[in-house]
Amino acid sequence: MIRSMTGFARRERQGPWGTLVCELRTVNHRYLEISLRLPDDLKSLDNDLRQAITGALRRGKVDANLYLKSSGGSQQSLEIDTALLDELAARINEVRQRVPDTAQPSPLDLLRWPGVIRDASIDSTPVLAAALELLKESLTELNDTRLREGQRIRELLLSRCIAMRTQVQQVRARLPEVSLRLRTRISEKISQLGVTPDPERLEQELVLYAHKMDVDEEMDRLAGHLEEVTGVLDSAEPAGRRLDFLMQELNREANTLSSKSQDSETTRAAVDMKVMIEQMREQIQNVE
Structure with missing residues (x-):
């Protein structure tokens, strides 16, 4: 099943250390x-x-945020990392020796340095384990959301594939009629010129012209690509890049069909196909 790259998940967990909150947001991205x-x-x-x-996750831009809210009523004490403070003071003295006019930092400035002062009441081991477990739970929820959105995209893509198959069948069914009308139109134009062409030469030219306008191969490739799209939608592997490639191939065949068309109905079918391919491409940009 395909998955969307767009999703959101939020989980909370409470403990003696306070409340852990994990939020995950994902949007589409190439990697x-x-x-x-x-x-x-x-x-x-x-x-x-x-x-x-x-x-x-395989693809997508992920914004992962973890927050730790301390318990409101708990008594918390602070402790100073003396080793870090001594190291910081030594580095400050080195700077003052090189730049004597440097202002002396206040004790409050030193305490503001990351890691110098910390909450002594939190036992890091359980809160770290809880944070990792909470993230994994959030990832499960996120993937469930992305899978549901992917199912919606899959249904939309399948409906477009079915509609395009119908278009292919209709164009293929009209090919004999289009070929006959083409031969008739050319013969009428020659008759209007008031000349009598060589029948054998005329037949050769008609065959060559009909071959240039023949779209059987395009029909076969369109049908084959649509079958491939259907197969990829049911694959267990990430399918976004493969589907994007198939949209390029479908669009190429639809363009060739349009350029070769000698029939208004065939041209209209080619335009409809290109519209549906573009609709699928927009949805596929969001597929993992």
């Missing part, structure tokens, strides 16, 4: 592009979270 936003307490999970997203 998989991940934008991950994490609070400082969860920064160490960055690589694991990215691996989880990569394992669940």
